Amino acid sequence: MARCIATWLMAEQGVRKAHELLINGHASAEALLKIIQEVENDERFVSVARGGLPNRDGYVQLDGAFMDGNDLRFGAVMAMEDIASPIAVAYKLKDRDANNILAGIGAKEYALKNGFEEVNNLTDKAKKRYLEKTENDPLKAYDGHDTVGAIVIDDSGHMTVGTSTSGLFYKDNGRIGDSPLIGSGFYADSEVGGAAATGMGEDIAKGCLSYRIVELLREGFNINKATKTAVDELVGRLERSGIKARDISVIALDRFGNYAAYSNITDFTFCIDDDEKGVRVLRLGFDENGDQVYSEADEAFKRSWLENES
Ligand code: SD4
Numbered sequence: 001m002a003r004c005i006a007t008w009l010m011a012e013q014g015v016r017k018a019h020e021l022l023i024n025g026h027a028s029a030e031a032l033l034k035i036i037q038e039v040e041n042d043e044r045f046v047s048v049a050r051g052g053l054p055n056r057d058g059y060v061q062l063d064g065a066f067m068d069g070n071d072l073r074f075g076a077v078m079a080m081e082d083i084a085s086p087i088a089v090a091y092k093l094k095d096r097d098a099n100n101i102l103a104g105i106g107a108k109e110y111a112l113k114n115g116f117e118e119v120n121n122l123t124d125k126a127k128k129r130y131l132e133k134t135e136n137d138p139l140k141a142y143d144g145h146d147t148v149g150a151i152v153i154d155d156s157g158h159m160t161v162g163t164s165t166s167g168l169f170y171k172d173n174g175r176i177g178d179s180p181l182i183g184s185g186f187y188a189d190s191e192v193g194g195a196a197a198t199g200m201g202e203d204i205a206k207g208c209l210s211y212r213i214v215e216l217l218r219e220g221f222n223i224n225k226a227t228k229t230a231v232d233e234l235v236g237r238l239e240r241s242g243i244k245a246r247d248i249s250v251i252a253l254d255r256f257g258n259y260a261a262y263s264n265i266t267d268f269t270f271c272i273d274d275d276e277k278g279v280r281v282l283r284l285g286f287d288e289n290g291d292q293v294y295s296e297a298d299e300a301f302k303r304s305w306l307e308n309e310s
Pocket of ligand 1: 146147165166167168176177178179197198199200201202247
């Protein structure tokens with residue numbers, strides 16, 4: 001059964017368009033690129049692609065990745081400057097048998113050689129945000145959004161996963177998070193399922209979280225149990241070392257099209273296309289027993305989120 005899922009409310013329009021593509025028989029990768037590029041191209045969203053969050057030195061350094069669950073090929077770009085779409089470059093890189101993970105100037109050079117345009121990703125809005133930031137603000141996941149991550153399965157059972165982000169606001173020059181790291185920020189195997197993460201990359205990477213979720217699915221866990229177990233396990237492991245885990249949120253899809261999301265924060269939002277209910281934006285919260293529950297994000301919530309963003 002065809003289905004797509006993506007992190008954060010900002011992916012809603014992309015998921016709507018991807019849903020249309022999927023019901024019209026388009027392939028997984030096409031739908032996946034549609035979701036992520038819709039977010040990348042929308043300058044209202046300040047944590048992805050052009051207009052993304054600058055690093056400590058005022059540069060917008062972008063991370064992104066694409067993985068094909070049929071043959072496990074993937075491409076990734078890290079700390080790439082002056083190119084508007086990390087997902088498009090990562091998608092192109094996945095066809096290479098080697099040199100498919102490129103960082104910094106190498107990623108930019110590859111993109112330019114392959115027909116991508118040079119652009120200034122530091123928009124006026126991004127620059128203003130940078131100038132307002134102070135050294136004393138904590139380095140943390142950006143409230144309410146961050147990385148766009150998506151997973152798609154098409155009617156043939158082909159799974160793809162992708163991510164795109166400007167990473168943590170005010171990160172060090174050259175800092176790379178989980179999003180372009182295979183197994184941490186993303187993983188997909190069409191024989192099993194796929195997962196993607198968002199939040200504090202340094203913590204997510206400690207648990208190779210996306211790979212862990214897929215491996216739990218392979219062992220026979222259902223999708224809800226796999227996401228919850230992987231996150232709780234990592235949070236617990238860090239706790240035993242005296243470390244309080246920072247924001248960690250995940251989405252996952254199994255090879256039958258079942259989906260789940262799980263998070264250690266409240267108000268993580270994600271978008272899902274549902275056969276019966278259409279495209280929905282769901283918010284994660286906790287009930288009185290501490291169990292995770294989903295609720296529909298209403299229009300007022302969406303409006304206030306968007307206002308915050310701009
Ligand atoms: C990173 N995981 O660079 C990304 C950013 C993010 O919520 O998703 N923050 O660490």
